[in-house]
Amino acid sequence: MASSSPHVSTARHPLRVPGQRANGAAVVAAALGLPRRDARVALRAHARRIEAAAWAAVEPRTSSGGGRRKRGEAALCAAAGQVAGRSAGVGRSVGTEVALATMAVVAMGTGNRVLYKLALVPLRQYPFFLAQFATFGYVVVYFSILYLRYQAGTVTDEMLSLPQKPFILVGLLEALAAAAGMASGAVLSGASIPILSQTYLVFQLLLSAIFLKRRYRVNEITGCFLVTVGVVITVASGSGAGASLQSTGILWPLLMILSFFLQAADTVLKEIIFIDAAKNLKGGSVDLFVVNSYGSAYQAIFMCLLLPFLSKLWGIPFHLLPTYIRDGAACFLNMGSLSSGCDGAPLLPLLFVLVNMGFNISLLHLLKISSAVVSCLASTFSVPLSIYAFTLPLPYIGVASTLPPGFVAGAVVLIAGLLMYSLPQPQNCGKTLDKRND
Template identity: 60%
Template sequence: MGSPPVATAAASAAVVALAVANRVLYKLALVPLKAYPFFLAQLTTFGYVAVYFSILYARYRAGVVTRDMLALPKRRFIAIGLLEALGVASGMSAAAMLPGPAIPILSQSFLLWQLIFSALLLGRTYSVRRIIGCLLVTSGVILAVASGANEGQFLSKVQLIWPALMITSSAFQAGASILKEAVFIDGAKRLKGKRPDIFVVNSFGSGFQALFVFLLLPFLSNLRGIKFAELPGYLNGGAECFLNVGESPIDCGGAPFLPLLFIVVNMAFNISLLNLVKRSSALVASLTSTSAVPISIYILSLPLPYIPHGAELSTSFIIGAVVLLMGLILYNLPQSWSRRLKAD
């Protein structure tokens, strides 16, 4: 059951706008919380559970969410939560050992994993045109992001296990996104054509993710260089900096406004992304949000509040952005146009 093209286009535009705002605000939120990135990660993970379930309860009381939606089998939600928690754990492990520019580059394997899992788990088939479009998008982002890397082999001194682990992290996240799409497809069959409300998927998925993150907390804190015994003190310091209270030795200027603004926008982005998955597919949603990467890099190169120094963009960044745009156009080219081009 597809959505009208206009509605899908509007949902896609919302995803791009919120994806750009999300990336830019994440960078700004880490200005006051630069010493507490792990605190911000845990705050978003556990805070969203309370918010999502509160919204879910309100929608249930309003009749938007039905008992049948809440009664959907939970095994897929458990798998989604486990995969997303493993994605966080493996991603943090790899990120601690990789140079900065390598992280977003290796993360672009997410799209390729989605193609594979979509074919294996959902039985989807893709035309050569769409596969090439997807590869062009990935290549464009790599070109754009790699333009900021130092010249030379910046992975030459890194053990192979860490890039492999970052790619594995992307596989976990891609698997979770395809399972979310499967929940909508299977839910429509169980609910006689009506797809599950996005807050059912968001709430239960986030709930199980938080559960598995909690179980992995000693491991995750060690990855950030925080001993488990030191974790309460670290979280307390993060809370004081977030609220901008107490006598923190670190300048927490910009808090709590910037972190709160990031949390609100990040939540809106996640909701809009899942809405697009519901309307189209997980792969289309990922391609749409990926297009925000070069736009975000461009905005972050400009002088911003709390980040007054800008940066000069290279030629490879411009080329990468053009390649990405070509890939998006090729992937989203209507079937009728595709046939007409072949005929010509």
């Protein structure tokens, strides 16, 4: 068994802890005359070579290599434990890391929904400006962070040289999803959109089963179904969402569903990127900001190409778009003669952009350490919490909302679905490795 292997002690007591990594880099730099960044890169490369050796030991699948394969599995488990120890801290289990990442997604997702509503109080005439400011602002911020992490040695040349086609596809999917969501969101009621968004979870399950060859247990499928029902009950009760959907016809709801399909495909593609990167880097892990930066850059490029179409959707003639952007910037900065009625700017829009960025990063981190479906469930849990948050006396909102009649019942069903999905199951590292190597 893997637990009896002497390599397991390496996972429980990592050779490098955060306090030792900088000292090790300093020693290497002094001994070899290398710059500090090159020394850190050398240390990380040495760790990746150890992990690569473990992966190489797992490759044989013949019966004659059974003993070697078992030793390789133990070594790879130890390497995986060492990586987890470096990223999550000594003594922290993977389950604890997933739980903490899930709580971060729920908290950030709730704040993201609430602050988006607050940000639109001063920018109620310029929602398209806010969307474009966030899209192009993220490119600057993400690449700035990526540069700092590259200088620190966290991001390597191997990560930056990963194939670009998947990132281009990520940018295209995100741009098309935004375009479809903007087009249908301008017509559909606010209550109907969260209901239609529950198709996102269904698409996650289907796409994961098709492209990731993932098989779900009965309790997981039942749990996802209960989560969807719980959100629908929570949002739909007393909102008249059903009548609203009937009044808008079939085209706009279908376009919104297409938007969520594209988002689900984007999330599954990112999970595939992480899996493929682990193979290309020989057991290493691509940094989150490589995925975020490249994906955001290509999304911004496709959004530029779609600007004539998107501006028309928002009722802004394309030749007047520069004037609209200028006026939106003046309201955002709360400066000039156009700042009347922009109370709350720039604080509220900036808070939304920062929290939205934190939400995207935490969601991608959870996706990296778990799966697309788990990240979707965590994000979904923020829906009832944000509904409850709007019943509180928030600034700039005015009269607080009242809870829908079915809020408690829907929340109970949703939580029951999460618990159903999370029922523990025995895991074996060897079986996991077999699955990843298929």
